[in-house]
Amino acid sequence: MSTTGLTPTGSLASVGDRRRVVFATVIGTTVEWYDFFIYASAAGLVFSQLFFEPAGQQAAILLSFATVGVSFLFRPLGAFLAGHFGDKYGRRVVLVLTLILMGAATALIGLLPTFAQIGVAAPVLLILLRIIQGISAGGEWGGAVLMAVEHAPRAKRGLFGASPQLGVPLGLLLASGVMALMAVIAPGDAFLEWGWRVPFLLSIVLIAIGYWVRRRVEESPVFAEIAERKVKSRMPIVQLFRKHTLLVIIAALVFAGNNAVGYMTTGGYIQNYSTNPDGPIGLERGPVLWAVAGSAVTWLLSTFFAGWISDRIGRRTTYIVGWVLQLAGVFALFPLVNTGTVGGLFAGVAILTIGLGLTYGPQAALYSELFPASIRFSGVSISYAIGAILGGAFAPTIATALVQATGTTWSVTWYLAGMTVVGLIATLLLRDRSGIPLGPDHEAEQEVSPLYGAKRA
Incomplete structure (x- = not known):
């Protein structure tokens, strides 16, 4: 069996190099999203009581979820x-820096005093640290994606590109599992007093592991070739928006359709809805967290x-099938959750x-x-960040407000169905x-633009 193969640029890459890249992107993105989702889980379970309780129960829940969304506003930054420096100086250096930034912010959240201890300074500091998490998350994904896809054989880009995507469910699994264990x-x-802090402090260990793994990975072969030929764009972001603004918007809407629905669990909404003692279900915290971990x-x-x-079968076809199945899942979600059983919630x-x-696995590829090679980091990162704002940023807050206003979860179902249709339409516009x-x-x-209706070469 051959131990080498052609990279997208035509150079040789060993199987060992590729395996290290896949391992590094999976580990790194898992750690990053563990940090991100630990916050969302805590926001759904305890932050309304610890940091926003003086606002009153309903407003405290809305404020807690709003802090989840605030970080998304800083993802474009x-x-x-990351796009600018990644296109100019390489993918690997950005990956290492974002990992450290995310880990430091997460660990500091685990050390924060509560509102009862230092007053309004507590939620202010919480929001500042969440903003740092958002900046890190905005830069992380594009670098991980390009390291995986640009190392991949042409016929296996979808498979290699799925490796950073796996970090999201793995991060959710790890975050929910650790939270459930602490419950x-x-x-x-005891969970309110100190138990919730342990998962945040555990980030220190995970960051050390992720840092060690990522430092061992070689630079992307596409960027290495760009650097060798001295064809790097001086202002990649300017070039991106001068030529590809509409493409960025359409690509962002593809992700928004997935992200809004995904943040029902990753954003902590289902956890809060199903465990709220004053709500219609009132399940125990631990079993709900285990059910989310199972999902x-x-x-x-x-x-x-x-x-x-x-x-x-192609990225586009895979997405179209995914949108249909996602729509079916949206209409099944709340009827099953509202059975009031852990089994129904898990189903x-x-x-x-x-x-x-x-609708997420093929996204990296x-x-x-x-996007063209010289502005690719900027293109994928900014499209992803804008899609996150349009989709998941305030999805838990919107869902909470809809239920409070209408008294029924059907309003949330129709909101999620609408976002799914938006994603489907955006996909249909892409070749x-x-x-x-x-x-x-x-x-x-x-x-050459991949948008239908655009001029072809």
């Missing part, structure tokens, strides 16, 4: 910075499958993850194949570019 170790008031496993499997199958979120995986050459020798071909 992280994407702009057992420190039940009741992360089904999400992991469907995401991996989607990356693999997209190499065979609802697990069914939902099938469509979520199919899809985005990488949309499938599976297998397009990614190296700098093919910039002219990459510059």
Whole structure:
């Protein structure tokens, strides 16, 4: 069996190098999203009581979820910075820096005093640290995606690109699992007093592991070739918006359709809705967290499958099937959750993850194949960040407000269905570019717009 293969640029890369890249992107993104989701989980479970209680119960919940969304507003800043420096100085250096930034902010949240201890300074500091998390998350994804896809053989970009995507369900699994474990170790008031802090402080260990792994990975072969030929764009973000503004918007809407639905669990909404003692269900915290952790496993499997199958039937077709299944999952979610049983809740979120995986697994390859090599980091990062704002940023807050205003979860269902349809329409506007050459020798071909209706070369 051969131990080498051609990279997208035509150079040789060993199987060992590729395996290290896949391992590093999975580990790194898992750590990043563990940090991000730990916050969302805590926001749904305890932050309304610890940091916003003086505002009153209903307003405190809305404020707690709003802090989840605030970080998304700063993702574009992280994407702009990471895209600029990633296109100029390389993918790897950005990956290492974002990992450290995210870990430091997460650990500091675990040390924060509460409102009862230092007053209004507590929520202010909490929001500042969440903003830092948002900046880091905005820069992380694009670098991880390009390291994976640009190292991949042309026929396996979907599979390789699924590796950073796996970090999201793995991060959710790890975050929910650790939170559930702490609910057992420190039940009741102990969880409010100190138990919730342990998962945040655990980030220090995970960051050290992620840092060690990422430092061992070679730079992306596409960027290495760009640097060698001295064809780097001086102002990649300016070039991106001068030529590809509409493409960025359409790509962002693809992700928004997935992200709004995904943040029902990753944003902490289902956890809060199902455990609220004054709500219609009132389940125990621990079993709900374990159910969400279980759904992360089904999400992991469907995401991996989607990356693999997209190499065979194309990114666009995979997405279209995924949107249909996601829509079905949206309409099944609340009828199952509202049965008031842990089994019903697990079934609802697990069914939902099938469509979520199919509309998330191919995203790394899809985005990488949309943009020219010299501005690719900026293109994928900024599209992702804008999509996150339009989709998941305030999805838990919107869902909470809709239920408070209408008294029924059907209003949330129709909101999520609408976002799914938006994602489907955006996908239909894109041509499938599976297998397009990614190296700098093919910039002219990459510059041709993949949007239907645009001029073709």
